[in-house]
Amino acid sequence: xxxxxxxxxxxxxxxxxxxxxxxxxxxxxxxxxxxxxxxxxxxxxxxxxxxxxxxxxxxxxxxxxxxxxxxxxxxxxxxxxxxxxxxxxxxxxxxxxxxxxxxxxxxxxxxxxxxxxxxxxxxxxxxxxxxxxxxxxxxxxxxxxxxxxxxxxxxxxxxxxxxxxxxxxxxxxxxxxxxxxxxxxxxxxxxxxxxxxxxxxxxxxxxxxxxxxxxxxxxxxxxxxxxxxxxxxxxxxxxxxxxxxxxxxxxxxxxxxxxxxxxxxxxxxxxxxxxxxxxxxxxxxxxxxxxxxxxxxxxxxxxxxxxxxxxxxxxxxxxxxxxxxxxxxxxxxxxxxxxxxxxxxxxxxxxxxxxxxxxxxxxxxxxxxxxxxxxxxxxxxxxxxxxxxxxxxxxxxxxxxxxxxxxxxxxxxxxxxxxxxxxxxxxxxxxxxxxxxxxxxxxxxxxxxxxxxxxxxxxxxxxxxxxxxxxxxxxxxxxxxxxxxxxxxxxxxxxxxxxxxxxxxxxxxxxxxx
Numbered sequence: 001x002x003x004x005x006x007x008x009x010x011x012x013x014x015x016x017x018x019x020x021x022x023x024x025x026x027x028x029x030x031x032x033x034x035x036x037x038x039x040x041x042x043x044x045x046x047x048x049x050x051x052x053x054x055x056x057x058x059x060x061x062x063x064x065x066x067x068x069x070x071x072x073x074x075x076x077x078x079x080x081x082x083x084x085x086x087x088x089x090x091x092x093x094x095x096x097x098x099x100x101x102x103x104x105x106x107x108x109x110x111x112x113x114x115x116x117x118x119x120x121x122x123x124x125x126x127x128x129x130x131x132x133x134x135x136x137x138x139x140x141x142x143x144x145x146x147x148x149x150x151x152x153x154x155x156x157x158x159x160x161x162x163x164x165x166x167x168x169x170x171x172x173x174x175x176x177x178x179x180x181x182x183x184x185x186x187x188x189x190x191x192x193x194x195x196x197x198x199x200x201x202x203x204x205x206x207x208x209x210x211x212x213x214x215x216x217x218x219x220x221x222x223x224x225x226x227x228x229x230x231x232x233x234x235x236x237x238x239x240x241x242x243x244x245x246x247x248x249x250x251x252x253x254x255x256x257x258x259x260x261x262x263x264x265x266x267x268x269x270x271x272x273x274x275x276x277x278x279x280x281x282x283x284x285x286x287x288x289x290x291x292x293x294x295x296x297x298x299x300x301x302x303x304x305x306x307x308x309x310x311x312x313x314x315x316x317x318x319x320x321x322x323x324x325x326x327x328x329x330x331x332x333x334x335x336x337x338x339x340x341x342x343x344x345x346x347x348x349x350x351x352x353x354x355x356x357x358x359x360x361x362x363x364x365x366x367x368x369x370x371x372x373x374x375x376x377x378x379x380x381x382x383x384x385x386x387x388x389x390x391x392x393x394x395x396x397x398x399x400x401x402x403x404x405x406x407x408x409x410x411x412x413x414x415x416x417x418x419x420x421x422x423x424x425x426x427x428x429x430x431x432x433x434x435x436x437x438x439x440x441x442x443x444x445x446x447x448x449x450x451x452x453x454x455x456x457x458x459x460x461x462x463x464x465x466x467x468x469x470x471x472x473x474x475x476x477x478x479x480x481x482x483x484x485x486x487x488x489x490x491x492x493x494x495x496x497x498x499x500x501x502x503x504x505x506x507x508x509x510x511x512x513x514x
Contacts, residue, residue: 009217012058066098098129134162135163151182152185159188168274216230221268328453330450349513402419435482476502483505
């Protein structure tokens with residue numbers, strides 16, 4: 001235990017939450033603290049070719065960043081390349097200016113590309129860098145004999161071999177078994193990079209150390225993609241207790257404190273969907289995005305993961321909505337508070353228009369429309385199946401249908417048992433490229449399929465009474481893009497009868513219709 005080498009990769013792995021931008025004061029505290037801790041290596045980010053989106057300084061690590069880190073940190077510096085994105089002819093552009101500033105280049109490698117990585121590693125080695133092979137998906141290695149057969153060829157290229165538990169669901173006994181296989185083929189130092197989906201990153205790292213690994217990756221507060229990584233402060237505390245490793249707890253407290261504040265904003269760490277993805281060795285790339293969407297319930301996410309595991313497109317299929325169903329006028333009802341605020345006017349409006357169809361984009365305000373003669377349709381996406389289920393007993397019989405996007409649905413399908421007999425699927429939404437499974441998309445597609453010539457909207461307020469959270473801003477922008485695509489494709493006007501901040505809606509007033 002006293003001969004291990006620790007590498008901190010917080011800025012690189014944590015960048016998935018911040019777009020690889022970090023506050024300068026936080027970075028200063030980070031390096032000041034690391035200099036007082038028994039951490040030999042710091043991996044500060046990627047070196048990458050330009051991407052078609054904004055990604056910050058630690059994704060590209062320009063020379064001034066490398067020089068700044070070299071002046072601040074007393075230990076050794078590493079950067080990472082995504083092997084799948086790098087060809088040998090890119091290396092001069094990516095790495096030549098880093099010579100003398102960076103000690104090690106680590107390659108993130110899919111095991112199926114190990115032969116290609118060896119060729120790339122040889123070229124990097126010629127430039128004078130140490131090489132680390134970070135090979136992903138270790139839980140699948142036993143099923144990849146081609147990878148295991150070629151593994152001995154890395155010994156003359158790489159300086160370090162890191163086993164990466166990409167899914168965060170491997171168990172200590174598996175770490176031991178895989179290490180035994182690796183040690184028979186690899187003669188260079190072996191490291192372990194654990195993800196924390198199942199909260200096994202610490203015990204797996206300790207198991208790796210006890211069975212021959214000598215290098216461990218970790219991040220401050222576990223900050224990292226998806227469920228995150230092994231917490232550096234936890235590892236250091238455990239090693240301090242198990243061995244004679246010296247530890248400055250004040251320095252450790254200083255750095256964990258600033259990252260704990262950041263964690264309150266970005267909420268990294270494990271949860272049920274990440275646990276399911278880890279336990280079943282399923283990629284967490286989509287989960288990170290799904291968890292951030294407030295309209296995807298945990299049940300939806302877990303259902304999508306199980307569909308992936310079972311290799312099915314969707315877990316349920318329903319009859320198509322009869323194309324003979326038509327309504328000249330429809331009222332789309334959102335979840336905004338204006339529906340309640342103007343409920344008397346809305347009810348009067350509907351009493352005067354009993355043939356107008358109601359399309360509930362969200363069931364949030366559905367109880368207000370109990371007992372109306374109008375046909376009512378409920379969009380079942382995201383959490384709406386669960387919302388509808390909670391009000392069904394009080395609502396009574398539905399004079400209409402529950403509606404689903406076209407089959408298959410990427411999040412799988414949940415329909416309350418009580419309404420399965422009146423649930424129908426729509427044709428694919430052709431007026432918008434993405435997202436096709438959003439509440440607003442489904443509501444507008446419903447109106448189109450019903451051949452509506454007049455579409456009224458209520459309850460799309462636009463969060464006028466509060467500062468937008470990142471999720472609300474994302475949803476607002478998404479709705480705006482859906483409205484714009486609908487108008488552009490169909491030439492139909494969307495009339496909001498309650499107050500709205502959506503610029504793509506035409507503002508009208510419910511009171512002019514009474």
